[in-house]
Amino acid sequence: xxxxxxxxxxxxxxxxxxxxxxxxxxxxxxxxxxxxxxxxxxxxxxxxxxxxxxxxxxxxxxxxxxxxxxxxxxxxxxxxxxxxxxxxxxxxxxxxxxxxxxxxxxxxxxxxxxxxxxxxxxxxxxxxxxxxx
Numbered sequence: 001x002x003x004x005x006x007x008x009x010x011x012x013x014x015x016x017x018x019x020x021x022x023x024x025x026x027x028x029x030x031x032x033x034x035x036x037x038x039x040x041x042x043x044x045x046x047x048x049x050x051x052x053x054x055x056x057x058x059x060x061x062x063x064x065x066x067x068x069x070x071x072x073x074x075x076x077x078x079x080x081x082x083x084x085x086x087x088x089x090x091x092x093x094x095x096x097x098x099x100x101x102x103x104x105x106x107x108x109x110x111x112x113x114x115x116x117x118x119x120x121x122x123x124x125x126x127x128x129x130x131x132x133x
Contacts, residue, residue, distance in 0.1 A: 004042075004044070005043065005044075006044045006045075006046060007043065007044070007045045007046070007072075008045075008046050008048055008053065008056075008057075009045055009046065009047055009048070009053075009116075009118060010048055010049070010050045010052075010053035010054070010061045010116070011047045011048070011049065011050070011115070011116045012049075012050055012115075012116055013115075014030075014034055014035060014036050014047050014048070014049055015030075016115060017036065017047050017114065017115055017116065018030060018036040018047065020092050020093060020094070020114060020115050021036075021038055021114075023088065023091075023092040024085065024088045024089050024092050024094070025085065025088060026038050026040060027039060028047070031046070034048070034049050034052060035047055035048050035049075035052070040074060064113070064116060064117025064118060064119075065117055068119050069118075070118070070119070071111070071119040071120065071121055072118070072119070072120045072121070073120075073121050073122075073123055074120065074121070074122050074123070075122075075123060075124075075125070076108075076109075076122050076123060076124040077124065078124055079100075079108045079124055081122075081124065082100050082108055082109060082110055082122050082123070082124050083100050083110075085110075085122050086099075086100055086110045086112065086122065089112045090112075093115060094112045094113060094114055094115070095112060095113040095117075096110065096111070096112050097111045097112065097113055097119070098110050098111030098112075098121065104131075105129055106125065106126045106127075106129035106130045106131070107123060107124070107125050107126070108123070108124045108126070109121055109122055109123035109124065110122055
């Protein structure tokens with residue numbers, strides 16, 4: 001079995017979402033008429049219009065203004081990278097729901113929602129401070 005995973009994400013406006021993700025530093029490109037592709041590390045995320053997503057999933061889209069369907073976690077290389085990235089997100093119109101901060105003395109992260117309310121977090125882990133088992 002292939003080890004690749006493609007994440008399909010519904011968006012209200014593919015063009016606007018593509019611009020948002022490019023503005024925050026991801027590489028997003030249009031694929032065909034009505035979808036875009038983001039590649040983050042080895043993960044591919046495809047952006048589909050809401051109607052197309054509902055058609056091939058056979059269900060309605062979660063209302064992200066009232067609930068979260070998933071959170072995408074992305075590793076960062078430093079605290080400074082977390083801070084700079086979150087500034088880009090805020091400038092691009094994303095919603096910061098978790099301001100940058102330390103957790104448990106060895107993690108530093110922040111959380112944001114994209115233009116469609118999908119939740120993401122960026123996390124720097126200082127392995128030298130991680131609890132030992």
